[in-house]
Amino acid sequence: MTNAAIQISSVNKRFGRTHAVRDLDLVVPTGSVCGFLGPNGAGKSTTIRMIMSIIYPDDGQIEVLGSSALANKDKIGYLPEERGVYRKMKVGSFLEYIGTLKGVEKSTLRTRIADWLERIELPHVAKQRCEELSKGMQQKVQFLAAIIHDPDLVILDEPFSGLDPVNAQLLNTLIREMHESGKTIIFSTHVLHQAEQICDRFFLINHGVKLLDATLDEIHTTFDPRTIVVEPVNGAAHFDQIPGVRSVRSSESDPRLELEIADDADPHAIMRSVMDGGPVKSIARRQLSMDEVFIRLVREGGGEEAADQAREDLSHV
Amino acid sequence: MSKILSVAWRDFTHTVLTKAFLFAVVGVPLMIVIAGGATVLIMMQHEEPPIEGTIAVVDSVGDLADAVALEFNEEQMREDQQEQIDAMTSSAMENAANPLGGADMMNSSAALQRGEVRIDVERIDGEAGMITDDLKERVAEGDYLAVIAAGDELLEIPEDRQSADALTFQVVAAEDMDVDHVTLIQRRVSQAIVRARVDRAGGDIEHARALVTRPSAETVRLGEAGEETSEGELQRELRRIIPIFFMMLLWIASFTGGQHLLMSTIEEKSNKVMEVLLSAVSPMQLMVGKIIGQGMVGLLLVTVYSSLSILGVIAASQAGLIEPMQLVYLFVYFLMAYFMVATMMAAVGSAVSDIREANNLVTPVMLIVMVPLFLWMPISQAPNGTIAQVFSYIPPAIPFVMILRVTADEPVAAWQIIATILWGGVCVVGMMWMAAKIFRIGVLMQGKPPSLVQLVKWLRYDH
Numbered sequence: 001m002t003n004a005a006i007q008i009s010s011v012n013k014r015f016g017r018t019h020a021v022r023d024l025d026l027v028v029p030t031g032s033v034c035g036f037l038g039p040n041g042a043g044k045s046t047t048i049r050m051i052m053s054i055i056y057p058d059d060g061q062i063e064v065l066g067s068s069a070l071a072n073k074d075k076i077g078y079l080p081e082e083r084g085v086y087r088k089m090k091v092g093s094f095l096e097y098i099g100t101l102k103g104v105e106k107s108t109l110r111t112r113i114a115d116w117l118e119r120i121e122l123p124h125v126a127k128q129r130c131e132e133l134s135k136g137m138q139q140k141v142q143f144l145a146a147i148i149h150d151p152d153l154v155i156l157d158e159p160f161s162g163l164d165p166v167n168a169q170l171l172n173t174l175i176r177e178m179h180e181s182g183k184t185i186i187f188s189t190h191v192l193h194q195a196e197q198i199c200d201r202f203f204l205i206n207h208g209v210k211l212l213d214a215t216l217d218e219i220h221t222t223f224d225p226r227t228i229v230v231e232p233v234n235g236a237a238h239f240d241q242i243p244g245v246r247s248v249r250s251s252e253s254d255p256r257l258e259l260e261i262a263d264d265a266d267p268h269a270i271m272r273s274v275m276d277g278g279p280v281k282s283i284a285r286r287q288l289s290m291d292e293v294f295i296r297l298v299r300e301g302g303g304e305e306a307a308d309q310a311r312e313d314l315s316h317v
Numbered sequence: 318m319s320k321i322l323s324v325a326w327r328d329f330t331h332t333v334l335t336k337a338f339l340f341a342v343v344g345v346p347l348m349i350v351i352a353g354g355a356t357v358l359i360m361m362q363h364e365e366p367p368i369e370g371t372i373a374v375v376d377s378v379g380d381l382a383d384a385v386a387l388e389f390n391e392e393q394m395r396e397d398q399q400e401q402i403d404a405m406t407s408s409a410m411e412n413a414a415n416p417l418g419g420a421d422m423m424n425s426s427a428a429l430q431r432g433e434v435r436i437d438v439e440r441i442d443g444e445a446g447m448i449t450d451d452l453k454e455r456v457a458e459g460d461y462l463a464v465i466a467a468g469d470e471l472l473e474i475p476e477d478r479q480s481a482d483a484l485t486f487q488v489v490a491a492e493d494m495d496v497d498h499v500t501l502i503q504r505r506v507s508q509a510i511v512r513a514r515v516d517r518a519g520g521d522i523e524h525a526r527a528l529v530t531r532p533s534a535e536t537v538r539l540g541e542a543g544e545e546t547s548e549g550e551l552q553r554e555l556r557r558i559i560p561i562f563f564m565m566l567l568w569i570a571s572f573t574g575g576q577h578l579l580m581s582t583i584e585e586k587s588n589k590v591m592e593v594l595l596s597a598v599s600p601m602q603l604m605v606g607k608i609i610g611q612g613m614v615g616l617l618l619v620t621v622y623s624s625l626s627i628l629g630v631i632a633a634s635q636a637g638l639i640e641p642m643q644l645v646y647l648f649v650y651f652l653m654a655y656f657m658v659a660t661m662m663a664a665v666g667s668a669v670s671d672i673r674e675a676n677n678l679v680t681p682v683m684l685i686v687m688v689p690l691f692l693w694m695p696i697s698q699a700p701n702g703t704i705a706q707v708f709s710y711i712p713p714a715i716p717f718v719m720i721l722r723v724t725a726d727e728p729v730a731a732w733q734i735i736a737t738i739l740w741g742g743v744c745v746v747g748m749m750w751m752a753a754k755i756f757r758i759g760v761l762m763q764g765k766p767p768s769l770v771q772l773v774k775w776l777r778y779d780h
Contacts, residue, residue, distance in 0.1 A: 054595050054761065070599065078596035082763075084589030089331070100323045101597035145593060 004063070005030045005153050005184035006051055011060030013046055013208075020046045021208040024060070028186055028201075033179045035195035035202045036188040037290075039298055043208040044188040045081050048157050052078055065153055074103040077151035081158050081188075083142045085130035091117075091141055092126035095148055102149035109148070116144050120170065136167055143171065147178070154178060156187035160194055172198055192290035202290070204297055211297045223293050227286040228259040228271060233279040242273045258286065320598045324606025329613045332577045338614075341573075342621055367433040368498050370462040373452060374506075375443045380516055381467060382440035384509035389436040434501070436462065445469045448489055456489050462498075463490040465506050472514050486510060555630070559639065560697055560724040563647055564689065566622055567654050567720050572686070574615030575658035578607055582666030582760075583675060591760050600757040604667075605749075608659045615655045623647065646723045646734075650716035653741040657713035658686060660745070660752035664772065667759030674766040681769065689717030700725040709737050712744040751776055 006028035013021040021043045028034050038044045049055045050062055053069040065072040086094055092113055099109040117123050120140045125133060133141065139162055147154055159175075160168050168191070175198055179185055189195050195202070202219065204212035214222065230239070239257065240248045244265025249258040261270055267285055274283055288296070332338055372389070374382040387393055439461075441452065446468030455461050467486035475481035486506065490499055515522045585591045594603055623644065630639060665678040689696075689708070696705040700722040708718040719737050722729045758775045759767075767775070 049592075049761075052596055054592065073597060076596070078593075080589075080592035080596065082589045082592050084593070086331075086584075086590055087588060097323070097327050098593065098597060101320055101594070103320075142593070146596075 003030045004028065005032075005065060006186065007061075007063040008047070008051070009061045009063075011047075011050065011057040011062060013043075013050060013055070013057050019208055021050070021057070021205075024205070024208070024210055026203060026210065026213065028184060030184050031179075031182055032184060032201050033175065033199050034184075034186040035192075035199035036186055036205075037190075037192065037195065037202060037212075037294060038188070038205040042206045044205065045157055046208075047205070048078075048080075048155055048186075048188065051155065052076070072153075074149060075152045077146040077149065077154040079143055079146035079154075079156045079159055081161075083139075085138055085141060085145075087129070087131040089130055090126065091122075091128055091130055091133070094130055095141070095145055098145040099148045102151075104149045112148060112150075113144075116148060119174070120144060135162060136164055139163060140167065140171075143174075152183060154183055154185045154187075156185070158189060159187050160189055160191045168194060192294060196290045204294065206298050212293070219290075219293060220287050223288045223296070225286050225288055226261050226263060226265075226267075228261060228267060228274070228283065229256050229286045230259060230274055230283040231256045231281040233281055239274060239277070242270055242277075244270050256282070321602050321606040321609065324594075324598065324603055325610035325613065328578075328581055328607050328610025332581070332611065332614045333617060342618060346622070346625055366495065367435070368462065368495070368501075369433075369435040371437045371439050371460075372502065373439050373441045373455075373461045373464040375441045375445065375448060375452070375464065375466040377442060377445050378472075379440060380513045381465075381472065381509065382438055384513040384516070385465065385506055386438035387512065388505040388509045389434070389438060394434065446487070448487055453489055456491055459491070462494070463488055463502050465502075467506075467510055471510050472517055474514065474518050556726060557697075559643075560721045561693055562626065563643070563720045563724045564693065564717055566619060566626075567647070567651055567717060568686075568690065570615040570618040570622070570651060571654040571658045571716075573618055574611040574655050575662040577614055578611040578659050579662040579666040579675060579679065580672070581607060581611070582663060583669060583672055586667070586670055586760060595760065600760055601753050603760075604663050604753055604756045608656065608663060608749075611659060612652070612655050615651065619647065619651050643724050646720060649738060650720045650741075653738070653745060654713070654716035656745040657716070657741075657748055658682075660748040661713070664752040664755040664759065667756040668762065668772060669759075669766045670763060677766070678769065678772075686713055686717075689714045689721070692718065693721065696721045697725060700727040700729060706733075709733065710740055712741070712748065715741045715744065754778070 004027045006026065008024055008026040011021055011024045012019070024043075024047065026047075036044050036048070046055070050057050051064060051069060053062075053064075062068070065075055069076055089097070095113045095116075096106065096109050099113070100106060104112070113126065114123075117126060120143070122133075122137060122140060125137065125141070130138060130141065143156075143159060146156065154175075156175075159171055163171060172194055175185055175187070179198070187195075196216070199216070201215050202212060203210065212219070239245055239259055242259075244262050246260045246262055249260070259270070259274070261267060271283055271285075274280060333342075372385065374385050376382040441464075443449065443466075446466050448464050448466045452461070452464045456464055465486065465488055468484075471484050471486055475484070488499070488503055488506065490502065512522045515525050585594065598606070627639060661682045662679075665675055665682065669675045669678065692704060692708060692714075695702065696708070696718060699705060705718060705722055708714045709722065715737055719729075719734070719741075723734060754776045755772055758778060
């Protein structure tokens, strides 16, 4: 496939008795933003490390930008999960060093570093030692180290971890901008609502097995809860009388009602019928959030225990 | 290649541009030179307070008091000073080879730097070897600087040297007398006793001294063409020191580089910067770059220290002691030594997460590399002996043993030098291959550090 930035075919990786990645097939289209999801220990970082040729699969093929990551190191930006900085090194020197290793000329780097530091709202830190920065600032510098060479493919392992909401939003914006400029981006995360905002494709793996590989629209179609949420102006009407509505759920704490509709019913027709029956403050089809999809898939793949663990992981982010 | 050089340059600059390193390279030798110079200056400037007064000598016969008076005679003291200068020059040479002899040198210099001395001697007629309370009181009151008493047996010809050594005389001096003055009196009285003893035996002290003065050797060495090259005592001693100096230089430089390599690898692992680096360079490029960078650090040390040493021997007009070829060997064997130490340090550094964990793995490495230090003596004594020849082919002892051999007096066959360099090169490549295998796995390992057995197992892993 010529338009695939990454193509993984039947990849397996074992560490001793642990089968970290099983028969994984994955295609990351060029120019897409892909969220790589999965609970802790699912095999995300192992897969990413294999993509980066830092470790190698026991069997299977991985193609990155048409060949291997080794041949294309300078075209790939990588922010590892285990990331750090040289504590005693000055920020500017650190970025210059990493940029040089990625094959960028020093003269180009100097202006580029200054521009980027400005963009990540750290314009005056170039002369400061890395250890003098706060953890959040260091993370932004680490992000910069991953993309300072203007790569075609950007792989970010947990980029939002440890960032405050303001900086997470800034990172979100930068990822969007990179996407708009045509770069392929793949990132693993637990912050699913962030992923939902910027990703056009999602992969979910658990226990090294791929559980989901779809676009957001495909996910909404696949995981349609067949529910319409409506908030009537004059309290409960006789919504259960509308053809296609199976049941109406209400709660004391929430004025909205949930209409569960039949599998073969047309949701738009039902919504029209609801509005014909009287004024409503709001009406919409309910969609599962990525969190709910995540938990449901993990539960199906690994049972309740895995789902509980996934819920706990999500509650920590 | 440019990535390797970038890694090397970063490691080099970030090691040598630290205060700790600058202190170690420039500060320590500078401090030694300054401290040495200051000590010499202080010793040259230092003069004890002048001493003037009378020494009472309890002497029933009168010859001891005369002998003591003669010892404190100004002219005699000047002559003795000159003798001591001569003696010190030769003892300094001995001390260079034997640091334990330093005490003698200090005594000589102390005597040399003494302030003015004007001492009269008063004979007290009394029982030999007895100092009365009255005399002690006069010392306490300051009438006398000291009172001396020697038993008759000191002035007779001793039966043998052992019994002569056991004899003592008495000196009573004020508590606050300068210790150098006490030493001065002890030594002069001791000489006076010998003088009186020789007189009583009917001899002449100068004659006796001439008789017991030991001759010194004039060594002539023959060059390859049979030409004579005269060599003094100092040169002979320096020639003995040079091999150990070269080996220590090699050892310190390769270990300093190796130690920095270990620390910087551990730092990159513990700072979690390793994976960032591995996204830009391969583990092999990273390892080679780091080894080259820290190798330059070691080379800088070798250059600084050997240059200082060469300046030192030139200043001492002994430039001929170090041959240019020896410096070439130093360079070649430094590279070999460093690469051997560095590969081991890189492997260890990659496998652990902090310096405490490293200690367990570094200790065996240290023990292996310290073997040549223990073998210094037998190799120096027999540079072409069996031990020297066997260890010349056992890595990582090869460069350390060979530098001892090629800088020793006894020439080493050219084929042996070539063979050890070639074999050493093969060993370096082999060690580099093994280190790369361990490094590639180790740099990504976290948690419990591996045992030596596990490290060996890593050598068999493909990925």
